[in-house]
Amino acid sequence: MNIIEVEDLTTTYNGHTAIKNISFKIEKGEYVCLIGENGSGKSTLIKTIVGINKKDSGKIIKNIPPEKISYLAQNNMIDLNFPATGKEIIMTGVQKHKCLPFYKKEDYKKFADVCKLLNIEDIINKQISDLSGGQRQRIMLARALIRKPDLLILDEPCSGLDVNITKELYNILNKLNKEDGLTIIMATHDLEEIKTIGVRVICLATTVKFDGDIKDWKGEM
Ligand code: ADP
Ligand code: MG
Numbered sequence: 287m288n289i290i291e292v293e294d295l296t297t298t299y300n301g302h303t304a305i306k307n308i309s310f311k312i313e314k315g316e317y318v319c320l321i322g323e324n325g326s327g328k329s330t331l332i333k334t335i336v337g338i339n340k341k342d343s344g345k346i347i348k349n350i351p352p353e354k355i356s357y358l359a360q361n362n363m364i365d366l367n368f369p370a371t372g373k374e375i376i377m378t379g380v381q382k383h384k385c386l387p388f389y390k391k392e393d394y395k396k397f398a399d400v401c402k403l404l405n406i407e408d409i410i411n412k413q414i415s416d417l418s419g420g421q422r423q424r425i426m427l428a429r430a431l432i433r434k435p436d437l438l439i440l441d442e443p444c445s446g447l448d449v450n451i452t453k454e455l456y457n458i459l460n461k462l463n464k465e466d467g468l469t470i471i472m473a474t475h476d477l478e479e480i481k482t483i484g485v486r487v488i489c490l491a492t493t494v495k496f497d498g499d500i501k502d503w504k505g506e507m
Contacts, residue, residue, distance in 0.1 A: 295344035304330040320473040322490035328473035356435035372410040379429035420451035440472040
C-alpha cells in the first residue's frame, strides 16, 4: 500500500520555483532519504507534504490519518531557548488538534516508553536550554515518536551533531524502520551513514534527478 503519493508537485516562493514537477510514491514500511545540495528543495518538499507550505500545483495523496504522521523540523530552524523542560516538550507530541491539553494515563505510559527507547530518562526534567545539541535532538525525536506514528518525516535531524550522536540516532531510526515497520522520509547529507543502512534515495535539484536504491546512485547531484 502506498502511504503517500506525490504527483507533479510544484511549490514557489514569490515567483521563485523551489520544487518543480515532483512525482513519487512511497510504500508503507519504506525508508526514503531526500538528498541534494543546499537549496535543492528538500525542506520545501517536506514542508509542502506536511502542509506548512502551500503548493502551487500538483497533488499530495496521503493514505494515512494526520495523527499518524510526525514531523521533525530542520535542527537549526527551531529556537529552543524558552523555559520548558524536556518532559513538557515531549508531552506536546501526544496532543491532538482541537483537543484540550490534558494528558491521560495512557499518554504517560507512552511517555515512559519513548524515554526508555531513546535512553533519555536522565535529561527529561532539565530545562531544554541547558541541554547539548544531541540531547535536544533526542528530546525532539521523542516528541515526534511519542504518538507512535506510522510515518516519520525528518529534515536533516543530525546536522550539527557529532559523529557518535549521529550514529546513535541513525541506529534508532533504522531499528524503528526494520523492527516496527515505521515508514521514514528523511532529508539528509549523511551519505556514508545511509549507505551502510541501504535506503531508497530521491535526489533533488528542484526536480527529481534520481530515484532508486542508494547502491545504484552514481553520486551526481
Ligand atoms: P534545501 O532544504 O534542499 O536546502 P530549500 O527547500 O530550503 O532547500 O530551498 C529551495 C529553494 O527555495 C532555494 O532556492 C531557497 O533559497 C528557496 N527558499 C527556501 N525557503 C524560502 C523562503 N521561505 N522564501 C523564499 N525562498 C525560499
Ligand atoms: Mg533544508
